[in-house]
Amino acid sequence: MPSRHRTVVVGASTGGFTTAESLRCNGYDGRITVVGEEPHRPYHRPPLSKQILAGEWALGDATITSAATTPALSIDLVLGTRATGLDTDRRTVKTTDGELSFDSLVIATGVSARRPARQYALAGFHTLRTLDDSTALTADLRGATHVLVVGAGVLGSEIAAVLAKRGLAVTLVGRSGSIRFGQTGSLLSSRVADLHETNGVRLLLALDVIRLLGTDRVTGAVLSDGSTVAADVVVAAVGSSPRVEWLAGSDLQLADGVVCDSAGRAAKDIYAVGDVARWSDTPGTHSARVEHQQNAIEQAHAVASTISTGIPHAPDIVPFFWSELYGTRIQAYGRFTGAGTLDVVAGDPAEGKFVGLASRDGTAVGVVGWNLPRAFRIARAQFTSGTADIGERQLAP
Amino acid sequence: MKIEVNQSTCVGSGQCALTAEDLFDQDDDGIVILLHDHAKPEFQDAAQRAASLCPARAITLSD
Ligand SMILES: Cc1cc2nc3c(=O)[nH]c(=O)nc-3n(C[C@H](O)[C@H](O)[C@H](O)COP(=O)(O)OP(=O)(O)OC[C@H]3O[C@@H](n4cnc5c(N)ncnc54)[C@H](O)[C@@H]3O)c2cc1C
Ligand code: SF4
Numbered sequence: 001m002p003s004r005h006r007t008v009v010v011g012a013s014t015g016g017f018t019t020a021e022s023l024r025c026n027g028y029d030g031r032i033t034v035v036g037e038e039p040h041r042p043y044h045r046p047p048l049s050k051q052i053l054a055g056e057w058a059l060g061d062a063t064i065t066s067a068a069t070t071p072a073l074s075i076d077l078v079l080g081t082r083a084t085g086l087d088t089d090r091r092t093v094k095t096t097d098g099e100l101s102f103d104s105l106v107i108a109t110g111v112s113a114r115r116p117a118r119q120y121a122l123a124g125f126h127t128l129r130t131l132d133d134s135t136a137l138t139a140d141l142r143g144a145t146h147v148l149v150v151g152a153g154v155l156g157s158e159i160a161a162v163l164a165k166r167g168l169a170v171t172l173v174g175r176s177g178s179i180r181f182g183q184t185g186s187l188l189s190s191r192v193a194d195l196h197e198t199n200g201v202r203l204l205l206a207l208d209v210i211r212l213l214g215t216d217r218v219t220g221a222v223l224s225d226g227s228t229v230a231a232d233v234v235v236a237a238v239g240s241s242p243r244v245e246w247l248a249g250s251d252l253q254l255a256d257g258v259v260c261d262s263a264g265r266a267a268k269d270i271y272a273v274g275d276v277a278r279w280s281d282t283p284g285t286h287s288a289r290v291e292h293q294q295n296a297i298e299q300a301h302a303v304a305s306t307i308s309t310g311i312p313h314a315p316d317i318v319p320f321f322w323s324e325l326y327g328t329r330i331q332a333y334g335r336f337t338g339a340g341t342l343d344v345v346a347g348d349p350a351e352g353k354f355v356g357l358a359s360r361d362g363t364a365v366g367v368v369g370w371n372l373p374r375a376f377r378i379a380r381a382q383f384t385s386g387t388a389d390i391g392e393r394q395l396a397p
Numbered sequence: 398m399k400i401e402v403n404q405s406t407c408v409g410s411g412q413c414a415l416t417a418e419d420l421f422d423q424d425d426d427g428i429v430i431l432l433h434d435h436a437k438p439e440f441q442d443a444a445q446r447a448a449s450l451c452p453a454r455a456i457t458l459s460d
Pocket of ligand 2: 402406407408409410411412413414421423427428429450451452453454455456
């Protein structure tokens, strides 16, 4: 009798846990083992730079709640265990706790925060990707008065906003001349910059940190124009690297992530989902890695369907993300590369609430919501069905 | 099928209302509003889809 089918999932966060749960919802009755390096139960990362950093939520509030309990789902959750190698011929994953054999493998190892090339071992220097990072940062903020945030993207902006709200003097430094806000690129730069300045964050663009000051503990930094910034704590949010080091030497194609087809297949019976995965677009040859929670969830659902039915599911997943700065809810849906104009379709930018339709060469490519979430949702549905009504007023990018 | 929502973890994505507009709406801040706390049989699939797509897992279903 053939032994029971077994799916091994590596990475116990949004992508990995959702895949496992979705397999069960689809009626998959094989064994499911989820291996995760972190000791914590799967949790949501978005609150780490929002409610948790603000001190509004306890760490446990970010835990992913499941409709059914893990024992009821019959998922074997192996925490505190790291995958260290993959043998595609023998279909085994090596871990710090022995070998696991699989019939299907799902890679959901996410990304790690990039540390600037100049290695900063100084106390007071932080990145923010995990719950443990969050604990360390929060502890270090006690007694701090000046914080330097390096990296003016979504994450750097969120961190700067929350710390300013906590009463700290915050300097936000970005290497690029504009604020690059996730998939919307620099389309929202001047608006985000206005928010920072209105709320007292000192924003320095087109500047880089050359080196940190301090002997044991950081006391500040020297910038590329020769100026110095004093800081008790420095937080870097300068991008991320896919966690593929454990796949080195396997036959999988690695190129800024795990290269997959449009159904998330990296090789026969091997899939990747979430931040680590580079799926090719359904119609063309272009492939992309998307670092947003909704994308990880939808890829997880697709892979779970493929594994449980044997029929490849290749959905067209349009990137969606949300962020929050100083109480302003910012949302974006679409593929914004090359988008140069934003037409207001609802609300009024002067009042700090609007929905905009982004276009490239006259074609609508995405929807942006600025503190108008319900209207954003309606515009998004119209955009998807191709009936978006382009407003009269045009905003400068 | 009983539906519950947690407005304090909801992130206002609108995913639920896009997936099951008969069951969910949003207030002006985008926070979920439950239109029916029980899903009739014909809406159960939509309720399940909405719950599984919610990025904050703010929707729970029970029998
Ligand atoms: C602070 C912060 C705020 C964010 N805010 C938003 C937001 O507002 N909106 C939004 O859409 N997205 C946001 N994101 C992005 C979102 O959290 C990610 O898209 C999502 O977590 C991706 O899930 P994942 O499962 O692919 O990867 P991850 O969540 O990175 O999980 C990967 C897991 O795999 C583990 N792992 C890695 N290597 C191994 C190994 N070899 N063996 C075993 N386990 C391993 C890791 O420890 C980790 O637990 C935010 C991210 C961060 C860090
Ligand atoms: S899908 Fe979830 S987070 Fe989004 S509006 Fe509905 S309940 Fe809130």
